Amino acid sequence: MPKIFNNLLSFKGGVHPKEYKYLTSSLPFEKIPTPSKIILPLSQNIGAPSTPIVNKKDEVFAGQLIATQNGPISAPIYSPVSGNVLSIGIEDTVSSFTKESITIKSNENLEMELFPKLDLNNISDKEICKRVQMAGIVGLGGAAFPTYFKLTPPKDKIIDYVILNGCECEPYLTRDYRLMIERPKDLIAGLKLIMKALNLEKGAIGIEDNKQDAIDVLQNLVKDDNSIKIFSLKTKYPQGAEKMLIKAILNREVPPGKLPFDVGVAIQNIGTAIAIYEAVYLGMPLISASLTVSGLGIKTPKNLIVPIGTPLIDILEYCGGIMEDAKRVVVGGPMMGITQHNLNAPIMKATSGILVLTEKEINQFDETNCLRCGxxxxxxxxxxxxxxxxxxxxxxxxxxxxxxxxxxxxxxxxxxxxxxxxxxxxxxxxxxxxxxxxxxxxx
Ligand code: SF4
Ligand code: SF4
Known part of the structure; x- marks a missing residue:
């Protein structure tokens, strides 16, 4: 049975923006050194902000719970570093809003407390959901919706398929691509956990056909497993949008105002599946982000693993600093990302990229009247x-x-x-x- 599905179904419209993925696609992840200061906004997900449970001057350790989940759509926050709480107050964030945040001055102690080990041979769907909730995992594709909530759909929604979104259709970003080729086994283990949590027997990974080596690596891993299919999809923006992905893989239409659940599908991001693997297999809370730093305006583009809460400036300096002709710093991809005004703002759980763009990359022309071109x-x-x-x-x-x-x-x-x-x-x-x-x- 063929295991790579070259699905020609795509969607109407869309564009082919210049990719610039070559800047980082061959660069393996590097871990940056612990920053001297971490700023953790209490609102890093869709839904209610977390509730702080530490006070100014408290000593904290890496992996310690410092803010609890507040209501059904919310997520706890853990400290990525050991150190002392410097302040709890309003800070700038990369979302362009100020938010109440916990600032921690870090020390050299790298020890970390992990969650208790689970019996992986007998793990239940409920235990997986509980662990995902406990670890503070949110959707890492950008939406930052608390993941445990997506793993516990309403009883009246009949889900028959889980799709991992490996499209990464935004130009420049190569975070998901690198995760797919550097950690394919962990990714498949994460997908299996999602399938088990949702009691599903069918899983798929949709990948744009500009990432053929990721398709090949994953295909090779699941060649004897009939429960998982790898779909090679046409490279077109926004192929990674949930509705477009479901249409391309299953030919199901999500009606306006409805969600993937309404057509029997659960969608998760590649980074989220890896975070689920780490929480369940390794006992890790979500305390770091994998991200791409790219653009013609950064001296050394990189793929990095960064403690959540690290200020942008520390990350840019680790990448050699910004070039003289850099004009704009964007968090996220160039199509949906947010232009930054304060480089002291910290990265958050769902940050997937930081771009430093030059004039050449930015649309330089002034706005004019509509030309009615359609x-x-x-x-x-x-x-x-x-x-x-x-x-x-x-x-x-x-x-x-x-x-x-x-x-x-x-x-x-x-x-x-x-x-x-x-x-x-x-x-x-x-x-x-x-x-x-x-x-x-x-x-
Ligand atoms: S931003 Fe909205 S209106 Fe514009 S192309 Fe995308 S879906 Fe359509
Ligand atoms: S119709 Fe007007 S708004 Fe639409 S693309 Fe043309 S110029 Fe832009």
Missing amino acids: KCIEVCPVNLTPTKLARFSQLGRISEAEENGIFNCMECGTCAYVCPANIPLVQWIAFGKKKLSLAKKAV
């Missing part, structure tokens, strides 16, 4: 009319934006990427969505 409509993978939605948002006509499906926009940035007038379509749409949500809450 390109944004052609490429929108979910059949929206971005130009109209942006205009309604700009004019405050938010109910018309809602009627035209603004909440179906996944903010992939594809429309803005192709717009020859450089209209910040996605920012306007995001603004409109926020305004509408606030208006709904106020009712």
Whole structure:
């Protein structure tokens, strides 16, 4: 039976931005030295912020629980370093909002307390979910939704498939690619744990066909295992968006306003599967992030393993510093990432990349009026009319934006990427969505 599925199904629209993955794709992960200071925002996931359980001046050790889960959609936080709590207060974060954070001055002690060992031969679905919850794991593909919540879907949702998202369709980023080729066994073990937690017999990994060696390595590992299929998918942005991935692999359509669960699918990121493996097999809480540091504006691009809470500046300095012609630092990929204004802000659990971009890489042209070319409509993978939605948002006509499906926009940035007038379509749409949500809450 063939085990690599060259699935020609893709999705309407999408774009092929210049990849720049060559800058880091051959670079193995390196661990950076412990930074002198760690800043841990209490809100690093979708849902409620965690509740701090340490005080200023307290001594903490690496792996210690310092903030607890606060409600059903929340996650605990552990200290990645040993040291003393310097402060608990408001700090800048990479999300462009300030957040209450615990700042820890680290010391040289590298010892770490792990969770108790589990009986891996007899582990139950409940034990896996409990361990994932305890470890503070959130979706590491960017959304940062608490993972245990996704592993315990409502009883009325019948899930039959789990898909690991190995597309990594954002240009520059090679974090997931490196995890796939450096840790394929851990990845498959993580996928098996997810399948067991959800009582599923079918799992898949979807990978864009620009990562053929990752496809080959994983295919070789599962060649005798009929429960897992590897799908080679067309390289196209945003192939890694959940709805696009489900369409490409299973030919199922997630209706507007619905979730993967509604079509029987659970999706997890490559990094999340590795974090689940580490929590269950090694007893590790989520205290470090694997990420790509890239762009023509950084002296030495790298793939790194970094303690969560490390300030951006420490990471950039470890990579040799930024070039004179660097113009912008972005956290995440260039399509959906966030431009940074304070390099002292710390990386968070779901940070997958830091880009330092030069003028050459940034769209240099000023915004002009809409040319009515229709390109944004052609490429929108979910059949929206971005130009109209942006205009309604700009004019405050938010109910018309809602009627035209603004909440179906996944903010992939594809429309803005192709717009020859450089209209910040996605920012306007995001603004409109926020305004509408606030208006709904106020009712
Ligand atoms: S309207 Fe939204 S979903 Fe459509 S291309 Fe633009 S950002 Fe992506
Ligand atoms: S791509 Fe830009 S210029 Fe063309 S129709 Fe859309 S908003 Fe207007």
